[in-house]
Amino acid sequence: MILEIDNIELSFGSRKVLYGIYLSAQEGKVTGILGRNGCGKTSLLKILFGNLKPKYKTIRVDGKNIKKSLFQSNSIAYLPQHRLLPKNLKVDTAFNLFNADWNRFIENFKSFEIYKKYRISQLSSGELRVLETYLIITKKKKIILLDEPFSFIAPIYIERFKEIINYEKKGKIILLTDHFYRDILEVSNTIYLLKDGYSKQINIQEDLEKEGYVLPNSR
Numbered sequence: 341m342i343l344e345i346d347n348i349e350l351s352f353g354s355r356k357v358l359y360g361i362y363l364s365a366q367e368g369k370v371t372g373i374l375g376r377n378g379c380g381k382t383s384l385l386k387i388l389f390g391n392l393k394p395k396y397k398t399i400r401v402d403g404k405n406i407k408k409s410l411f412q413s414n415s416i417a418y419l420p421q422h423r424l425l426p427k428n429l430k431v432d433t434a435f436n437l438f439n440a441d442w443n444r445f446i447e448n449f450k451s452f453e454i455y456k457k458y459r460i461s462q463l464s465s466g467e468l469r470v471l472e473t474y475l476i477i478t479k480k481k482k483i484i485l486l487d488e489p490f491s492f493i494a495p496i497y498i499e500r501f502k503e504i505i506n507y508e509k510k511g512k513i514i515l516l517t518d519h520f521y522r523d524i525l526e527v528s529n530t531i532y533l534l535k536d537g538y539s540k541q542i543n544i545q546e547d548l549e550k551e552g553y554v555l556p557n558s559r
């Protein structure tokens with residue numbers, strides 16, 4: 341399965357945010373999206389999911405134009421940049437709702453064992469991010485969108501998530517964005533940089549330096 345998005349025109353008021361976008365994401369692969377603050381990464385993921393309507397867009401799955409929002413097709417899961425789960429929900433109920441395996445989660449995140457009966461509001465922001473990211477990555481959906489999964493979480497958990505992503509990508513299209521660009525470079529098979537409304541495929545870190553996304557010699 342191949343997911344493609346292009347011909348996007350997204351404006352807020354008189355300001356055009358996205359207009360020269362082409363992105364192709366393949367099943368079994370991880371596609372990373374990088375870019376400075378405000379370049380439109382979250383907007384692009386929302387357009388793909390279907391909860392932000394640009395003036396124009398073309399989304400294709402295996403070359404076929406998709407008219408309905410992808411979320412209506414029930415084949416997509418989306419981790420938003422901000423809170424996903426309601427505050428009053430209990431952690432074990434969240435696992436039931438998402439059909440997620442608590443024991444498998446604990447094998448990866450042992451210290452979370454004590455939180456099974458907690459409410460979402462009782463978790464730290466980083467703990468909540470770990471939980472939400474896990475629930476979305478492991479969903480049995482063809483397309484997984486992750487908006488800043490590594491923000492707020494400890495380096496050891498980022499490493500764990502990179503392993504989980506590598507395992508979960510089989511049979512799935514995973515698209516993710518984050519400012520932890522080294523982690524994105526490491527976990528992604530294909531990288532796009534968003535800049536000035538355009539997307540550009542990046543092959544090596546030097547390209548990020550040429551585009552002014554990172555300083556030279558930041559390796």
Ligand SMILES: Nc1ncnc2c1ncn2[C@@H]1O[C@H](COP(=O)(O)OP(=O)(O)OP(=O)(O)O)[C@@H](O)[C@H]1O
Pocket residue numbers: 352357375376377378379380381382383384421
């Ligand atoms: N509802 C809105 N109304 C007006 N402007 C908006 C709205 N949503 C987003 N924008 C603007 O669109 C631009 C892109 O926003 P977006 O959230 O997609 O950026 P981003 O690349 O995800 O940024 P960050 O890395 O800081 O999260 C920003 O400049 C933002 O101010």
